[in-house]
Amino acid sequence: MGRAPCCDKATVKRGPWSPEEDAVLRSHIEEYGTGGNWITLPKKAGLNRCGKSCRLRWLNYLRPDIKHGGFTEEEDNIICSLYRKLGSRWSVIASHLRGRTDNDVKNYWNTKLKKKLMTPAIITSIIPSPTPASLLPTVRAEPYNNRSDISRSVDSIFALTQDSHKFYSEPSPLPRECRAQETGQLHRHSRSEEVSATSSTFTVDDGSSNSYANDLFLSELDLRYLTDLLGDDGCQAEVPQGLHRSIAYW
DNA sequence: AATCCCTACAACCGCCCTTAC
DNA sequence: CGTAAGGGCGGTTGTAGGGAT
Secondary structure, X not given: OOOOOOOOOOOOEOOXXXXXXXXXXXXXXXXXXXXXXXXXXXXXXXXXXXXXXXXXXXXXXXXXXXXXXXXXXXXXXXXXXXXXXXXXXXXXXXXXXXXXXXXXXXXXXXXXXXXXXXXHHHHHHHOOOOOOHHHOOEEEEOOOOOHHHHHHHHHHHHHHHHHHHHXXXXXXXXXXXXXXXXXXXXXXXXXXXXXXXXXXXXXXXXXXXXXXXXXXXXXXHHHHHXXXXXXXXXXXXXXXXXXXXXXXXX
């Protein structure tokens, strides 16, 4: 049995809030507070809205200390830095920015920052020329079981490539959303089987309609770091001595 | 002028966590 | 201890507005 819905979606109003509704919610909260119960608040305030919707409206828009738009360079840097460390924990990141909400930060990241860090020119600049197949290592990989695993791993890879930018002349962002398409002699086998990798194409989907494809190789150092990051999490890689490049695989 | 496309962001959805009973 | 309800969060969708064609 699933849990009961918090409100009757057929009868409560949805969609954009009107200025009148904003005024009612604002004055109710200013006078009585939230009462510690968002579910009952709309009824008390005389609003035909879901309690969760009221909470979101208040926290993300009506709260008096909210700052809208116009992220500064300093805020950009804080967001990027924290994203490197934390991944998409927007509420934690937002807590480091006065007057910003998690929704604000998330939207800003998805619409501006991510793209700013991922222009095709930068991507091209960080991708080394392909290594001869004979020089490429064997990669042992275990497939991830579900989307959240993949998402987590991509966050880690993003963090890895951000941290490794010092090895390149430019920042080396790897987008969160990317899919490995198996090509050449890269073969995915069942869990724990060994794969031999000579080539892989990553289709890069940056969340907009733009997409880029290229051969993408990580440096040996990066792969060692990647292995450290993900090794116990379902992805392992073996890098023979003396090889210069390897391949990330999940 | 009309239509299409893109961007920004508000709002919703659904899941997980916490807490009260 | 188990269950149900509310809160919180990240991901996704909807839509208004502006620019391009």
